Amino acid sequence: MTGGADLSGTINRNLAAAAQRLGIGMMLGSQRVVLDTARGEEAATSFAVRDVAPDVLLFGNIGLAQMTKDAVPHIVRALDRVGADVLAVHTNPLQEAIQRNGDTDFSGSLHRLHDLAGMLGYPVLLKEVGHGIGAAAVAKLLRLSGEPPVAAIDVAGAGGTSWSRVEQLVRYGELRYPDLADWGIPTAQAILDVRHALPVIPLVASGGIRTGMDAAKALALGADVVAIARPLLGPAIESADAAIDWLQRFIDELRICLHGCAAADLRALRNVEVVSTP
Numbered sequence: 001m002t003g004g005a006d007l008s009g010t011i012n013r014n015l016a017a018a019a020q021r022l023g024i025g026m027m028l029g030s031q032r033v034v035l036d037t038a039r040g041e042e043a044a045t046s047f048a049v050r051d052v053a054p055d056v057l058l059f060g061n062i063g064l065a066q067m068t069k070d071a072v073p074h075i076v077r078a079l080d081r082v083g084a085d086v087l088a089v090h091t092n093p094l095q096e097a098i099q100r101n102g103d104t105d106f107s108g109s110l111h112r113l114h115d116l117a118g119m120l121g122y123p124v125l126l127k128e129v130g131h132g133i134g135a136a137a138v139a140k141l142l143r144l145s146g147e148p149p150v151a152a153i154d155v156a157g158a159g160g161t162s163w164s165r166v167e168q169l170v171r172y173g174e175l176r177y178p179d180l181a182d183w184g185i186p187t188a189q190a191i192l193d194v195r196h197a198l199p200v201i202p203l204v205a206s207g208g209i210r211t212g213m214d215a216a217k218a219l220a221l222g223a224d225v226v227a228i229a230r231p232l233l234g235p236a237i238e239s240a241d242a243a244i245d246w247l248q249r250f251i252d253e254l255r256i257c258l259h260g261c262a263a264a265d266l267r268a269l270r271n272v273e274v275v276s277t278p
């Protein structure tokens, strides 16, 4: 979720300590600020978590708009420095369009992703930020070369944090375009779409995952992993123990869902019958 300021460092370290304790993964916030040579050195320390989380699967993070050929060595240096295992690339055209001075030039960005992903030496996960990656986006990815140029996808669908809503409130102090606040592919639909198009790609479900039961549903619909952002912000500001408490309750609820579905493990949830009601 974050990085670049003092509080970000606290949040990242508390999340990292919780991830280490519970054996789960963690994604850093956008490392764009580290690419900025003026502020980069100072900002880098807020992303440093390996000393408290030596074993977690750690995702670095950058925007698709920032992924240029010139930026590749800087991105690699930022990933090396934090000891990341994977780079998450977020595509967020709606957010950028509403943000003041947003980076709205996405022209050629999928081709750049295709050309540059292999140059990083890190596997790439492609994600949205809460408006969803669905069938149309996957079709475009596949048109590039017949295979997705990324190792994994996080649908980051609609139904949870809406950056279109947040940016309107930040910029205008009100919802100037209310319809845009709710625009997006709902997470459940996005999971079905991406899983249908890409049957074996590692698939993360984020966007509105709030409870262990939400996780169970997302996994039963075809996700391999779920991710949570907004609900962990408060606990992560408070302490590592607060983040652990929140996550442990979530995991316990998911466990009870497995029991209720007679699923011996997470993989077995895939075979559970999913019934949609209107």
Ligand SMILES: Cc1cc2nc3c(=O)[nH]c(=O)nc-3n(C[C@H](O)[C@H](O)[C@H](O)COP(=O)(O)O)c2cc1C
Pocket: 001, 002, 028, 029, 030, 061, 088, 089, 090, 127, 128, 129, 130, 156, 157, 159, 160, 161, 206, 207, 208, 209, 227, 228, 229, 230, 231, 233
């Ligand atoms: C405070 C906050 C900061 C975020 N920062 C980033 C970011 O830097 N990069 C990114 O890819 N996604 C970012 N996200 C988006 C999340 O990764 C996630 O896709 C989205 O919030 C949906 O999940 P949620 O409904 O659980 O919040 C952020 C979300 C929150 C709440």
